[in-house]
Amino acid sequence: MKKPFKISMRGRHILEGYSFISIWVVGFLLFLAVPLGRSLYFAFHRLEITANGLKASPNGFQFFRDAFTVDVGFTPALIHTMTNLVLHVPLILVFAMFSALLLNRPFVGRLAFRSIFFLPVIIASGTVLQKLLDQGAATLPIFLQYDVANKLNDYVPTAVLLPLLSMMDSLTLVIWDSGVQILIFLAALQSVPVSLYEAADMDGATPWEKFWKITLPIITPMILVNTLFSIVNSFTEIRNSVMQYIQMIAFEKNNYGYASALGWIYFVIIFLIILIVLYIFRNAGSNNYNREER
Amino acid sequence: MLGEWKETVRMFPMRKARSFGSHLFHYAILLSLSFVFVYPMLYIVSQSLMQVNDIADATVQWIPKELNFEHFRFAFDRLHFWRSFMNSTVTSLGAALLQIISCAIVGYGFARYRFPGYNVLLGLVLFTFLVPPQTIVVPLYMFFSDLGWINTYLPFLVPSAFGHGLRGALFVLIFIQFFRGLPYQLEESARIDGAGAFRTFRSIMLPLAGPAMLVVFLFSVVWHWNDVFEPNLYFMVSEHYNLPQSLMILNAQAEQQLSEAQKMMGGAMLTSVPTGYNRNMAGALLTILPLVILYGYAQRYFVESLERTGIAGE
Structure with missing residues (x-):
């Protein structure tokens, strides 16, 4: 029997590849590309709800100008979100790395500790975390019980103490937020070849040197992954003030066009930040020494 | 190993x-x-068991004087526990199962095939991960509402079936990493024995993807379970609320009680409903209990699996 048309091995390979990812592409068009296009359109149009549905009239860059000049709510929310991001992401990364190093050492009860470190991902997120925050349970009682703030006030000027204390307050949040990152770092630490440490031991390297010269360079790509994950996580969090603000504009004030414009401003800023991060990590790939071989 | x-x-x-x-x-x-x-966890458990006299009692820090489950009965009632639990379960389990299948298929396609436009499409997966839901929420809401999907499970299930949905892109990336780490020989021998591409995937590669599937499943269930942003958009009536949404209202009810109590007291300042917080915590415990049980059961395999998913680029 002769096939109606013949395709080469290569053609078949390509066709099979496309068929595997086709569902994703369809989903991308339906649930991302089209909504993204429409929201861009909304951002430049004034929308009115009429009897025949939505009526759009061109509005130019008006919404974008308004966001920064007229709207008194957006800029503070944006600044708040950005400050949180800049403060929290490095803290999360450092803490996650520290915890991963602790957990990576061989000791009795490792698995139990690992499960505990992931617990906040389940408990302290979403509404439950909101509840805990409402009740002031997101601060460790140690700081309140022993009246640390007042005692320190005798030695440290208030102007320095207050930001420091608010950072201590958010420390619990940082710790609870780093569950996923700890696990990613742990997996990364497991992938460092033991032979390198052995060689370093032979040469008499200290643990400190081994960390900076072996561990850190090898897991740099994973630091990038974790940075991106933390940034996206912090940007899409429900407690994030910009998120809440946009939702309020869209679904309480029903100002769809303006909400879309704000969404785009937010997106562009995220994108810029991620580009900066990628630029900082631009050499991370080169440390990826013959990874393919293993 | x-x-x-x-x-x-x-x-x-x-x-x-x-x-x-x-x-x-x-x-x-x-x-x-x-x-x-x-x-x-300790805080939630301890607070949810405390009664009025425990709160007033300065000697009680963590462990209440007597065991009393009254707050749980209250929260169980007000959360409409079984109804909310079913809503939560259908959305998170359904979406997670669909995401496992769809993201595995797509991840396999990206891991094993090279085709024109490969880099662009892979870039789009990353791009999808970065787009904040806020940017597209309005058109997406209109789209679903035009289809008549508001107050149904479809806004959660259908995107998941296409490898999207909550953090779908991340799951695709996890599967790409995982399948890249598997040896080619397995598929080659299957192909030589005459299995087609999909047969090879279904009967050789998918059964091997257990660790990645477990990780994706657990992440997906947990994130869907705790998510209130999308449910707040697509579940508009209380019959469809999931557990976290109901927990939100539990708070609102407590607040209302507070303001009513304040009125009755002739405007005297009451800082909180005596047991409002404790009821909230009982509700919070009920909300996360299913997840804690699931995690308690799966955590052993989970932490091991995560190391084997090649998430760290091994």
Whole structure:
């Protein structure tokens, strides 16, 4: 029997590849590309709800100008979100790395500790975390019980103490937020070849040197992954003030066009930040020494 | 397996060298950190059991004088527990199962095939991960509402079936990494034996993807379970609320009680409903209990699996 048309091995390979990812592409068009296009359109149009549905009239860059000049709510929310991001992401990364190093050492009860470190991902997120925050349970009682703030006030000027204390307050949040990152770092630490440490031991390297010269360079790509994950996580969090603000504009004030414009401003800023991060990590790939071989 | 083997090799010279003191120090740090991690759980459990006289009693810090489940009965009632539980279960389990299948298929396609536009499409997957839901929420809402999907499970299930939905892009990336780490020989022999591409995927590669599937499943269930942003958009009536949404209202009810109480007191300032917080915590415990049980059951395999998913680019 002769096939109606013949395709080469290569053609078949390509066709099979496309068929595997086709569902994703369809989903991308339906649930991302089209909504993204429409929201861009909304951002430049004034929308009115009429009897025949939505009526759009061109509005130019008006919404974008308004966001920064007229709207008194957006800029503070944006600044708040950005400050949180800049403060929290490095803290999360450092803490996650520290915890991963602790957990990576061989000791009795490792698995139990690992499960505990992931617990906040389940408990302290979403509404439950909101509840805990409402009740002031997101601060460790140690700081309140022993009246640390007042005692320190005798030695440290208030102007320095207050930001420091608010950072201590958010420390619990940082710790609870780093569950996923700890696990990613742990997996990364497991992938460092033991032979390198052995060689370093032979040469008499200290643990400190081994960390900076072996561990850190090898897991740099994973630091990038974790940075991106933390940034996206912090940007899409429900407690994030910009998120809440946009939702309020869209679904309480029903100002769809303006909400879309704000969404785009937010997106562009995220994108810029991620580009900066990628630029900082631009050499991370080169440390990826013959990874393919293993 | 390989991880364990490495472990034993690594610990051998180190264990000799390490002194008792450093061991103790190590445990001290771990234990104190663990306290921070377990603290919310302890807090929720302890608060949810406390009665009015326990709160007033200065000698009671963590453990209430008597065991009383009254707050749980209240929260169970007000959360409409079984209804909310069913809504939560259908959305998170349904979406998670669909995401496992769809993201595995797509991840496999990206891991094993090269085709024109490969880099662009892979870039789009990353791009999808970065787009904040806020940017597209309005058109997406209109789209679903035009289809008449508001107050149904479809806005959660259908995107998941296409490899999207909550953090779908991340799951695709996890599967790409995982399948890249598997040896080619398995598929080659299957192909030589005459299995087609999909047959090879279904009967050879998918059964091997257990660790990645477990990780994706657990992440997906947890994130869907705790998510309130999308449910707040697509579940407009209380019959469809999931557990976290109902927990939100539980709070609103407590607030209302507070303001009513204030009115009755003739505007005297009451700082809180005496047991409002404790009821909230009982509700919070009920909300996360299914997840805690699931995690308690799966955590052993989960942490091991995560190391084997090649998430770290091994």
